[in-house]
Amino acid sequence: MSHVSMTVNGKQMSGDAEGRTLLSQFLRETLGLTGTHVGCDTSQCGACVVHVDGVAVKSCTMLAMEADGADISTIEGQAAEDGTLNALQQAFQDHHGLQCGFCTPGMIMSAADLLKNNPTPTEAEVRHHLEGNICRCTGYHNIVKAIMAASGQDVSSIAAE
Amino acid sequence: MPKDHGIGASPKRREDVRFLSGTGNYTDDINVNGQAYVHFLRSDVAHGRIKTINTDAASAMPGVLKIFTGADFEGVGGIPCGWQVTDRHGEPMQEPAHPVLAQGKVRYVGDQIAAVVAETVEQARDAAEAIEVDLEELPAVVDMKAALADGATKVHDDLTSNLCYDWGFVEENKPAVDAAFEAAAHVTTLELRNNRLVANPMEPRVAIGDFNRGTGDSTLYTTSQNPHVIRLLMGAFVLGIPEHKLRVVAPDVGGGFGTKIFHYAEEAFCTFAAKALNRAVKWTSTRSEAFISDAHGRDHVTKIELALDADNNFTAIRTDTHANMGAYLSTFAPSVPTWLHGTLMAGNYKTPLIYVNVKAVFTNTVPVDAYRGAGRPEATYQLERVIDKAARELGVDPIALRRQNFITEFPYATPVAVEYDTGDYHGTMDALEKIADFSGFEARRKDSEARGKLRGLGVNCYIEACGIAPSNLVGQLGARAGLYESATVRVNATGGLVVMTGSHSHGQGHETSFPQVIAEMIGIDESMVEIEHGDTDKAPMGMGTYGSRSLAVGGSAMVRATEKIIAKTKKIAAHLLEAAEADIELKDGTFSVAGTDKSVAWGDVTLAAYVPHNYPLEDIEPGLEETAFYDPANFTYPSGAYACEVEVDPETGKVTIEAFSAADDFGNVVNPMIVDGQVHGGIGQGIGQALLENAAYDENGQLLSASYMDYAMPRASDVPYYNVDHSSQTPCTHNPLGVKGCGEAGAIGSPPAVVNAVVDALQSGGHKVDHVDMPVSPSRVWAAMNA
Amino acid sequence: MYNFDFEKPSTIADAVAALGDDEAQALGGGQTLIPTLKQRLASPSKLVSLKGIGEMQGICIADDGAVCIGGASCHADVAGSSDVFAGLAGLAGGIGDPAVRARGTIGGSLANNDPAACYPAAALGCGATIITNNRAIVADDYFEGMFATALEEGEIVTEVRFPVPEASNYQKFEQPASRFALVGVFVAKYADGVRVAVTGASEEGVFRWAEAEAALSANFSAEAIADLKLDSDGMIADLHGTSEYRAHLVGVLTRRAVAAAA
Incomplete structure (x- = not known):
């Protein structure tokens, strides 16, 4: 066991980890931040995406020890202190961009990563960016629409609501 | 407004x-004080006789609390099946025992041989590797038709064969149906496979058993779509715990799509072990484990024939289906290819004579049960594909052929035992024509051709029976529960x-x-x-x-x-x-x-x-x-008309979905936003089935697509925005809200639209292709084009 | 996963020393290795992360004009360097997904040599030089078949040097599940000839398509190879495509790469 420290959602946090402890496991089991989900074991579904030093990564495919000293953002840190959803979260609610909610934390974190680097993406860019985030409920329609809306683009002409 | x-x-x-x-509360987010963890040692061979299991060394490993094998479950009930189908001859289906942990034999890759409970997951896994299993490998039964051949290896030694049942529906109609085919002006025949799928809700299954020795109460936290059903099945049939001493909690559940209906051995195990050890016992499935332990869906091989008279009226339908049950009967498995499939074979059409034959077959594969749509997608796919093929053979417009044969008067008693209360099939087709812009298709096709691509348009209808179900009716049909x-x-x-x-x-x-x-x-x-x-x-x-x-x-x-x-x-x-x-x-x-x-x-x-x-x-x-x-008086009968436009790259065979439109009749709609979302999701899964998803086994019973590395899940870039409409509304006549149900429609209605569109595209390019099996992969399309 | 010790050295020398231990293994971005460990298909005693080694990070131009990429550079960094080497940046930008590209490294990819990985096609297609902690290996000598390379035990890919072609392009036809290459073709045109490297297709791993190279060296156009067919013997056949299909795709993608590069 080694002691691992990191800044998570602006707060200093630490705990013990083995060499094999995954960042996702450390967040969920050691720090009790169960908003980050694990949906596969081959690094494909993206339910576990968090930001490490400002970059979206799959926390199930990174060792906790590799994140020692890093600045981590998770789904729990996205809303304001008073619980007000941020613009991206709010767009997901407004446009029904989630159903069962299991993939949602990873979707939000991946979408936030996209919008940080590409503030007004095209539909094709949004879809391409979500290559590593699998949703089984929504058929992606409302996820893509929500991200487009969160980027400030007009989505009123997109079919169906 | x-x-x-x-x-x-x-x-x-x-x-x-x-x-x-x-801040959701999914089952894996729950931790019970003092919980231990179980790891299941699963069979890596499809079929084998267990000679000995030696757990001595493993039991002595660090952290191990107890290792359970089938022997620990002698005297405990098996996993029950909730539906008994009666065959063509009036005999009950063959129903094998389904032990919590394997007894005597393993019957599929993934079958549980032993369960190790330890202080940590990794300790349990370490110990599982140290269990010595002496297994005599037996020939695997994988192909359904081979499974029914004389002398085939039996999955269950105590059954007479691998045939679960041979179901005829409606059996009395068979001579009349055969006669109608003799008299037909035209007969269209199609052989196809409804590909085996894995439901893949994004949340893998989890079970936590807990026991309070002070009160004698058991609690199971589980990823279930129906906690009461689990309480009844597990309490009454497996563990003998009365309902008042057993609580089942299914908190936030991350998708189900059918595969979380069923009672699974892992749930019974955790509940049983918690009492035996006086410790909570937690199991969290990995995705890899899910592929070989969650019930699969579909997997039908069908020959369908459609008879038409000289005026292109449908006169009869005859089908012959082999339906894979896998190695054991999962909770509702027998009902899927029968009552949820045969009763839908009339579709939206006034075909007077229908005969459906289904042979359900045991194989050395993961059990197969309901997956979104359950039987109805299989019925819709074969019916709407054969109608499309008939239209092409007869040189008539596929929409006109459908319209000509629509049922227009309600209530309508089909020849397959159900009565549609309401519907307006011209209404949904009219709505589809409005949203799908058929008139612009030829221009779009020319545009595709200018870019070297083949464009196709596929249309189909669907009917489903949902709002499941009138208890007295399903009781007559073999359900062992009320609904x-x-x-x-x-x-x-x-x-x-x-x-x-x-x-x-x-x-x-x-x-x-x-x-x-x-x-x-x-x-x-x-x-x-x-x-x-x-x-x-x-x-x-x-x-x-x-x-x-x-x-x-x-x-x-x-x-x-x-x-x-x-x-x-x-x-x-x-x-x-x-x-x-x-x-x-x-x-x-x-x-x-x-x-x-x-x-x-x-x-x-x-x-x-x-x-x-x-x-x-x-x-x-x-x-x-x-x-x-x-208790509903009848099923509800949502219906709809769907259209898909595809582009096919003739060089690679890759199919791209360019547009998808769905016009549904769900009766009254309470929340249009949620209804649209349900349809979107269903279409996404239907496109997945049509183009991408394939749970394939090799001849040894190894699952070839056992992770997301080989099982292709639809991604955002595989699908377009969908154009959906539910303005055509004929309210259900027998429930107080006039609602029909919308959860499965998209998955039922979309696969034939996609495949019809692919065939249309290929034929537009001069390729004499009248069918490509799902998933319509680039490799298959290319092979079909170059056959 | 089996447990292991973890070290994160900050110099190549320390990493090489750490890898001297029995059963120690280097960890690049971990995007393949960690899933492998989860399946318990490997049991290293120690993982030595190369992510903390500053001298293995970054992209620069050598005196001879070659693009030099630190072995621990992630795919996203290479994808962002289209001004330096557009063909390679395009390839890197199509590997996996954004989160994978943020962690996965070029050194890790080349050391693993997955038969369906993208980077081997670029390295072989450019005749790159793979620099390790103790030698330089030309790409033609480096790839030794599926998951096999010229690397010795404990040897680290510290840098990869790509001679920049006059024109180049990578065409990838994705395997629909893994999104690795069902077939990927890298075409690079140099003053002294054209190189064509194919990944995903062969049971022997990445390979050069000599007939196409000869034809394209004479005439760098898609028409020059319009009738060229690759024998399907030795091509991979699996759930996602027959060997004939893969052989066919090699031709299609090579033509498309030439058209895109020209």
């Missing part, structure tokens, strides 16, 4: 806030309501849509209504969520219970207003006396029920809580 509240409005989902902020739903409406003193429902929401948004109904009935704000579900200690006995039944059946129970509440509050209001009960009206949350200005507010009446100082105690009890059980 869209409504802003009540039935027909689209309020934002209240469950979203917790899901968007990482009613329950609701308890508890009104608190200050007027707020808690509705406890047996329906379960795992993505459907019940916490938002159910209050819309109740609030509208009473005339109060939706925020005054809270939905509780997923805990057998809270809700009355219910049957859960599947078969697009939650609103049609569960919602109806809720309406009935609310009607009882309203009746009682009117009595109280009459007393408070010193008026006759018959004169009391409830509107906008206020009781008034007709023709007067006397009124009393909802909250004052509910308060009076709990503070009965001025109260007709001699006539009615204090308190305000009512329960209703609703």
Whole structure:
């Protein structure tokens, strides 16, 4: 066991980890931040995406020890202190961009990563960016629409609501 | 102007806030003090005889509490099957024993040989590797037709063969159907496979068993669509725990799609082991484990024939299907290829004679059971594909051929035992034609051709039977359960309501849509209504969520219970207003006396029920809580017309979905936003089935697509925006809300549209291809083009 | 996963020393290795992360004009360097997904040599030089078949040097599940000839398509190879495509790469 420290959602946090402890496991089991989900074991579904030093990564495919000293953002840190959803979260609610909610934390974190680097993406860019985030409920329609809306683009002409 | 509240409005989902902020409560988020962890040692061969299992070394490893094998479960019940099908000859299906842990033989890759309970998951896994299993490998039975050949290796030694049942429907009609084929002017024949799928809800299954030695109570936390059903099946048939000593909790559940209906061995194991060890026992499936332990779906091989007269009227349908059951009978497996499939073979058409033959077959593969649509996608796919092929053979417009044969008068009794109450199939086709812009297709095709691509348009219809189901009917058909739903409406003193429902929401948004109904009935704000579900200690006995039944059946129970509440509050209001009960009206949350200005507010009446100082105690009890059980009079019959446009790259065979339109008739719609979302999701899964997904086994019974590295899940870039419409509405005639159910439609209606479009595209390029099996992969399309 | 010790040295020398221990293994971005460990298909005693080694990070131009990429540079960094080497940046931008590209490294990819990985096609297609902690290996000598390379035990890919072609392009036809290459073709045109490297297709791993190179060296146009067919013997056949299909795709993608590069 080694002691691992990191800044998570602006707060200093630490705990013990083995060499094999995954960042996702450390967040969920050691720090009790169960908003980050694990949906596969081959690094494909993206339910576990968090930001490490400002970059979206799959926390199930990174060792906790590799994140020692890093600045981590998770789904729990996205809303304001008073619980007000941020613009991206709010767009997901407004446009029904989630159903069962299991993939949602990873979707939000991946979408936030996209919008940080590409503030007004095209539909094709949004879809391409979500290559590593699998949703089984929504058929992606409302996820893509929500991200487009969160980027400030007009989505009123997109079919169906 | 869209409504802003009540039935027909689209309020934002209240469950979203917790899901968007990482504060949901999924089963794996639950940890019970002192919990231990189980790892299942699963068979890596498809078929084998267990000679010995030596756990001595493994048991001595660090952290190991106990290693269980089949021997520990002698005297414990097996996993029950909830449906008994009677075959063509009036005999019951062959029903093998299904032990919690393998006894004597392993029958599929993934079958549980042993279970190691240890202090940590990794310790359990370490010890599992040290278990010595002496296994005599047996030939694997994989192909269904080979499984039925004389002398085939038997999956279950004590059964007479690998045939579970040979079902004929309607058996008495067979001679007439055969005669109609003899007399037909044209017969179209199509052989196809409905590919095996893995449901893949994004949340893998989890089970936590807990036991309180002080009270003798067992608790199971599980990722289930129907906790009461699990309590009944596991309590009564497996472990012998009466319902009052067993609580089953299914909290936030991350998608189900059918595969979380069934009672699984892991649930029984965790509950059993918790009592045996006096420790909570937790199991969290990995995705790799899910591929070889979650029940799979579909996997039918079918030959369908359609007979037409000289005027292109459908005169008869005859089908011959082999349906894979896998190695054991999962909870509802026998019903899927029979009553959920054969009864839908009429589709939207007035075909007078239909005969369906289904041979259900045991193989050395993961058990197969209901997956979104369950039987109805299989029926729709073969029917809508053969109609499309017939139109091409006859040189007629596929839409016109469909329209010509539509059922137009309701109620309509099909030749396959069901009666459609309402529908308007021309109406949904008209709606489709409006949204899909058929008139612009030729221009789009030319544009594709200019870019070297082949463009195709595929159209199909579907009908489904959902709102499952009338108990007396399904009882006759072999169901070993009723299929009613329950609701308890508890009104608190200050007027707020808690509705406890047996329906379960795992993505459907019940916490938002159910209050819309109740609030509208009473005339109060939706925020005054809270939905509780997923805990057998809270809700009355219910049957859960599947078969697009939650609103049609569960919602109806809720309406009935609310009607009882309203009746009682009117009595109280009459007393408070010193008026006759018959004169009391409830509107906008206020009781008034007709023709007067006397009124009393909802909250004052509910308060009076709990503070009965001025109260007709001699006539009615204090308190305000009512329960209703609703058993539907019939299935509901949503229907629709779907259109898909594809581009095929003739060099690579790759198919791209360019447009997808869906016009559905769901009857009345409570929350259009949620309904659209359900259709989107269903279409996404249907496109997945049509183009990408394939649970394939090799001849040794190894699953070739056993992870996301080989099982292709649809991604955002595989699908377009969908164009959906549900303006064509013929309300269900027999439930109080006039609703039909929308959860499965997209998955039922979309695969034939995609494949019809691919065939259309290929034929437009001069390729003589009249069918490509799903998934329509680039490799298959290329092979078909170059055959 | 089996447990292991973890070290994160900050110099190549320390990393090499740490890898001297029995059963120690280098960890690049971990995007393949960690899933492999989860399946318990490997049991290193120690993982030595190369992510903390500054001298293995970054992209620069050598005196001879070659693009030099530090072995621990992630795919996203290479994808962002289209001004330096557009063909390679395009390839890197199509590997996996954004989160994978943020962690996965070029050194890790080349050391693993997955038969369906993208980077081997670029390295072989450019005749790159793979620099390790103790030698330089030309790409033609480096790839030794599926998951096999010229690397010795404990040897680290510290840098990869790509001679920049006059024109180049990578065409990838994705395997629909893994999104690795069902077939990927890298075409690079140099003053002294054209190189064509194919990944995903062969049971022997990445390979050069000599006939196409000869034809394209004479005439760098898609028409020059319009009738060229690759024999399907030795091509991979699996759930996602037959060997004939893969052989066919090699031709299609090579033509498309030439058209896109020209």
